[in-house]
Amino acid sequence: xxxxxxxxxxxxxxxxxxxxxxxxxxxxxxxxxxxxxxxxxxxxxxxxxxxxxxxxxxxxxxxxxxxxxxxxxxxxxxxxxxxxxxxxxxxxxxxxxxxxxxxxxxxxxxxxxxxxxxxxxxxxxxxxxxxxxxxxxxxxxxxxxxxxxxxxxxxxxxxxxxxxxxxxxxxxxxxxxxxxxxxxxxxxxxxxxxxxxxxxxxxxxxxxxxxxxxxxxxxxxxxxxxxxxxxxxxxxxxxxxxxxxxxxxxxxxxxxxxxxxxxxxxxxxxxxxxxxxxxxxxxxxxxxxxxxxxxxxxxxxxxxxxxxxxxxxxxxxxxxxxxxxxxxxxxxxxxxxxxxxxxxxxxxxxxxxxxxxxxxxxxxxxxxxxxxxxxxxxxxxxxxxxxxxxxxxxxxxxxxxxxxxxxxxxxxxx
Ligand code: DSN
Numbered sequence: 001x002x003x004x005x006x007x008x009x010x011x012x013x014x015x016x017x018x019x020x021x022x023x024x025x026x027x028x029x030x031x032x033x034x035x036x037x038x039x040x041x042x043x044x045x046x047x048x049x050x051x052x053x054x055x056x057x058x059x060x061x062x063x064x065x066x067x068x069x070x071x072x073x074x075x076x077x078x079x080x081x082x083x084x085x086x087x088x089x090x091x092x093x094x095x096x097x098x099x100x101x102x103x104x105x106x107x108x109x110x111x112x113x114x115x116x117x118x119x120x121x122x123x124x125x126x127x128x129x130x131x132x133x134x135x136x137x138x139x140x141x142x143x144x145x146x147x148x149x150x151x152x153x154x155x156x157x158x159x160x161x162x163x164x165x166x167x168x169x170x171x172x173x174x175x176x177x178x179x180x181x182x183x184x185x186x187x188x189x190x191x192x193x194x195x196x197x198x199x200x201x202x203x204x205x206x207x208x209x210x211x212x213x214x215x216x217x218x219x220x221x222x223x224x225x226x227x228x229x230x231x232x233x234x235x236x237x238x239x240x241x242x243x244x245x246x247x248x249x250x251x252x253x254x255x256x257x258x259x260x261x262x263x264x265x266x267x268x269x270x271x272x273x274x275x276x277x278x279x280x281x282x283x284x285x286x287x288x289x290x291x292x293x294x295x296x297x298x299x300x301x302x303x304x305x306x307x308x309x310x311x312x313x314x315x316x317x318x319x320x321x322x323x324x325x326x327x328x329x330x331x332x333x334x335x336x337x338x339x340x341x342x343x344x345x346x347x348x349x350x351x352x353x354x355x356x357x358x359x360x361x362x363x364x365x366x367x368x369x370x371x372x373x374x375x376x377x378x379x380x381x382x383x384x385x386x387x388x389x390x391x392x393x394x395x396x397x398x399x400x401x402x403x404x405x406x407x408x409x410x411x412x413x414x
Contacts, residue, residue, distance in 0.1 A: 019404050020335040021376060025311035025359025026168070026196060026223045029366070029413045030264070031271060038228045038264035046256045050246060062259050069262050072269035076202040077217060079210055079234045081242035084265055085249050085257040086231030089195045089220040092249075093119040094127055096218055096233060099248035100189055100241070101161045103130050108151070108160040108188070111135040113342045115170025115303075115313075117193060134158045141344045144172035144304025148182070155186045165209065166193030166218075169341050169357050171307035176212035189241070191216045197309055199224025199361070202272045203281030206309065210236045216245070224284065224310060224361050227268025230261045280364060284310045287360035290370035294377035303343050303355065311359035315343050322384055324353040330387045331356075335400040336380055366407040375403070 001007040017029070030038070042065065048055045051063040051070075066084060073082035086092035101107065110116035114137045118125055121133025134154055139147035155163060163183045165174050176192070183190045192209040198219040200206040209217060217234040221227035233249070235242040250257070271277060285308075292306045301315040316327045324340030331338060341357035348354045358380075360373060368376070379396055386392040 018409060019401055020337055021400055021404055022362035023336060023338040023358035023360075023376070025357060025361060026220075028223060028226045028361045029409055030222070030226060030228060030268070032412050034227055034264045034267050034271070037267045038260055040260050040263055042259035042263045045259050047259055048250060048256045050250070065259065065266065066257070066262055069266035069269065072266055072273070073232055073234060076269055076272055077198075077210060077234050078208060079217070079236045081235040081237075081239065081245075083233040083242075083245055083249050084230075084262050085254060086218075086233060087254060087258060087261075088229060088231045089117075089193070089218065090119045090231075091253055092218040092220075092231035092233050093117075093193060095245060095248040095253055096191055096216060097127055097131055097162070098252055099244040101131055104132060106132040106134055106158050106160040107162040107164060108134050108136060108155055108158065109164035110146075110167055110170070111137045111344075113346055114138050114344045115167035117166070117168040117195070120164055120166075120193070132158075134160065138304070138344060141303050142305050144170065146174065146178075148175065148178045151178075152182045152185070155182050155188065159186055160188050162191050163188045164191050164193060165214070166191075166195070168196060169311070169313050169355075171302070171304045171309055171311050171313055173207065173308045174209075176207065176209045176214055179209075180213040189216065190214045191218065193218050195220040196223055196311065199226060199272060199277075200281050200284065200309065202269075203278045205278070205281035205285055210234075215241060221265050221268060224281070225268055225272060226361075226365065228261050228264035230258070230265055232265070283369070284360050284364045286370055287364050287368060287373040288312060290373040291358075291360065291377040294374050294381070298381055300381070309359075310361050311357060313341055313343060313355050313357050315354050316356050316384065317348060317354035318343075320384055322387065323348060324355045325351070326387070327356045327384055330393075331380060331383055334379075334383050334393055334397040335404065336376070336383070363407070365413065366404075366409055368407055372403070372407070379403075 047062045051067045069084040070082045109120040121128045136151040139145050165179050192214050201208050221230040288307045300319045303313040316322050328340045338358035341355040342353040343355040346353050
């Protein structure tokens with residue numbers, strides 16, 4: 001690379017990714033093929049519109065590419081329609097809201113401190129200024145079960161246009177059927193934001209909301225799907241809804257699609273279809289369970305009592321008297337990357353919350369199995385217990401480095 005300043009930063013980041021343990025549950029390592037497609041000359045092309053209906057010429061190959069990506073997405077998620085153009089998860093969600101609601105309309109989603117995402121109506125986001133977000137919560141943080149009785153009550157009272165299932169910090173399975181039943185009672189459309197677990201759903205490791213009658217799924221493509229940074233919107237079968245969504249993505253909120261990203265999405269979808277990916281998805285779940293077991297053993301409070309998916313949300317302030325922010329910083333020092341996170345009805349502030357959120361997608365890509373993940377969990381807790389002991393922390397840092405070297409990022413991924 002001629003630009004040495006940028007080259008230096010890329011190399012430094014590559015080293016950081018190699019030498020540390022990535023536990024942020026929304027991150028992963030993409031394959032060389034995904035990277036190659038993402039860095040391809042499709043980045044040079046403008047393709048406003050959709051296959052066969054573009055505004056500019058020269059679309060012979062972009063049309064084939066986008067059609068392939070759409071076909072693969074539909075096959076993976078068992079649906080009739082896919083829009084592969086959203087630049088990421090936030091615009092995908094905004095496009096769905098704009099397609100199906102008028103300003104001022106009501107949307108029912110998960111409470112943000114109970115696991116919902118910023119784009120599900122955080123007061124600082126644009127959608128929250130346009131639409132009226134109302135909330136449901138967990139019934140009990142010990143089990144993580146959603147309060148479906150209250151969800152029905154709020155739905156009947158507020159008559160939302162959309163009922164939104166999905167999360168970015170929730171570790172249990174949702175009862176999609178109950179969402180669909182309630183939505184049908186009140187005439188709402190069901191949308192599942194599956195950004196975190198899309199890869200697990202596509203691989204059959206977790207239940208597909210479409211199997212229970214959900215209308216729409218939105219997702220990012222870079223988490224458990226192990227693709228490039230990007231978004232998708234899937235519609236189970238309703239063509240009218242799919243058309244509205246297409247219009248809402250373009251020209252509604254986006255301009256030209258990023259064809260290089262769409263190329264990389266298509267590659268990632270192809271990789272998910274390979275049987276090896278099924279094993280990968282199952283291993284993510286087993287690895288998260290192995291970490292859960294260690295936390296149980298050490299009596300660390302987990303929101304929802306444990307995990308059914310790839311992530312764990314632990315109340316480190318309640319269990320160890322260490323804030324999420326301090327835990328994140330101390331763990332960073334020894335080479336474990338995860339993120340601080342609010343917990344349900346957190347008594348602390350979002351920028352210094354009670355919890356940490358971590359998960360297994362990235363380390364599972366590196367080949368970690370249950371016993372390795374149990375060791376990582378033990379090292380995490382040992383680090384936190386020794387947060388004021390620099391000598392011990394250096395010792396742990398060396399152990400982490402040795403562990404990371406034992407599991408190099410696979411050759412097809414670097
Ligand atoms: N930042 C992503 C996450 O970590 O869940 C979602 O926006």
